[in-house]
Amino acid sequence: MTLLEVTHLKKTYTGIFSTQEVQALKDINFSVEKGEFVSIMGESGSGKTSLLNILATLDTATAGEVMLEGKDLTQIKDSEISNFRRDYLGFVFQDFNLLDNFSIKDNILLPLVLSNTPITEMENRLMPIIQKLKIDGLINHYPYEVSGGQKQRAAVARALITNPKLLLADEPTGALDSKSSQSLLETFEAINDAGQTIIMVTHSTRAAAYSNRVLFIQDGEVYHEIYRGEQTPDQFMDKISQALVVLANRGEQHE
Numbered sequence: 340m341t342l343l344e345v346t347h348l349k350k351t352y353t354g355i356f357s358t359q360e361v362q363a364l365k366d367i368n369f370s371v372e373k374g375e376f377v378s379i380m381g382e383s384g385s386g387k388t389s390l391l392n393i394l395a396t397l398d399t400a401t402a403g404e405v406m407l408e409g410k411d412l413t414q415i416k417d418s419e420i421s422n423f424r425r426d427y428l429g430f431v432f433q434d435f436n437l438l439d440n441f442s443i444k445d446n447i448l449l450p451l452v453l454s455n456t457p458i459t460e461m462e463n464r465l466m467p468i469i470q471k472l473k474i475d476g477l478i479n480h481y482p483y484e485v486s487g488g489q490k491q492r493a494a495v496a497r498a499l500i501t502n503p504k505l506l507l508a509d510e511p512t513g514a515l516d517s518k519s520s521q522s523l524l525e526t527f528e529a530i531n532d533a534g535q536t537i538i539m540v541t542h543s544t545r546a547a548a549y550s551n552r553v554l555f556i557q558d559g560e561v562y563h564e565i566y567r568g569e570q571t572p573d574q575f576m577d578k579i580s581q582a583l584v585v586l587a588n589r590g591e592q593h594e
């Protein structure tokens with residue numbers, strides 16, 4: 340079943356003080372099935388963050404359609420956006436975005452507090468998630484008392500606590516050492532195996548190799564896509580690296 344369908348998406352930035360326009364997304368088309376784990380790769384400036392920001396309803400599109408379970412994100416009223424975001428989407432960012440003055444537990448529960456969820460319901464949801472993410476011993480600590488890998492696990496717990504339809508991750512391993520990165524990616528793989536749909540922007544071929552499909556963006560368009568299929572992560576990583584080389588050569592020819 341299709342969860343997300345992006346059609347003819349365009350994003351043009353217009354400077355406030357200049358007449359110069361930047362066409363960050365020219366014509367993006369792709370769809371994501373429920374339960375997929377999709378990575379988005381591309382060179383710096385290719386439009387990945389612009390795309391993710393529109394999927395996250397943090398920015399508006401210039402043209403095109405983004406349908407999530409039949410609802411067009413580009414048409415949601417401003418007054419409904421925060422509720423929509425909370426009910427449908429979970430976010431994981433490179434720099435964790437945890438609140439320093441809140442304990443790990445309060446950080447994780449924050450989206451439920453904001454939607455006035457009863458305390459018993461919050462406690463019921465917390466326990467399985469912190470156990471799954473192996474942070475059950477840390478929930479009374481503050482973010483500055485735990486490691487980067489543990490902070491990112493707390494951020495994933497916060498993203499999952501609302502049971503989002505779609506988990507969006509922007510360079511989630513970007514600030515982690517290789518051991519914490521691997522552990523986080525194994526967690527993503529496990530939550531995906533349990534049915535969670537994930538879209539992840541990454542520069543890391545190793546990270547992308549954990550997903551089922553990689554979309555390559557160049558000059559604001561989806562240039563290529565590859566599926567993991569039955570390949571091992573190492574075999575898929577080789578395929579991703581080869582595709583990135585082709586993409587880089589193509590980029591040089593365009594310059």
Ligand SMILES: Nc1ncnc2c1ncn2[C@@H]1O[C@H](COP(=O)(O)OP(=O)(O)OP(=O)(O)O)[C@@H](O)[C@H]1O
Pocket residue numbers: 352353361362363381382383384385386387388389390
């Ligand atoms: N707010 C903005 N105003 C003007 N131009 C912008 C803005 N945000 C991004 N751009 C431009 O849009 C293009 C795409 O940028 P974007 O950040 O989406 O690329 P990216 O693929 O995420 O890059 P990176 O990998 O470096 O994060 C770039 O040319 C960038 O300079």
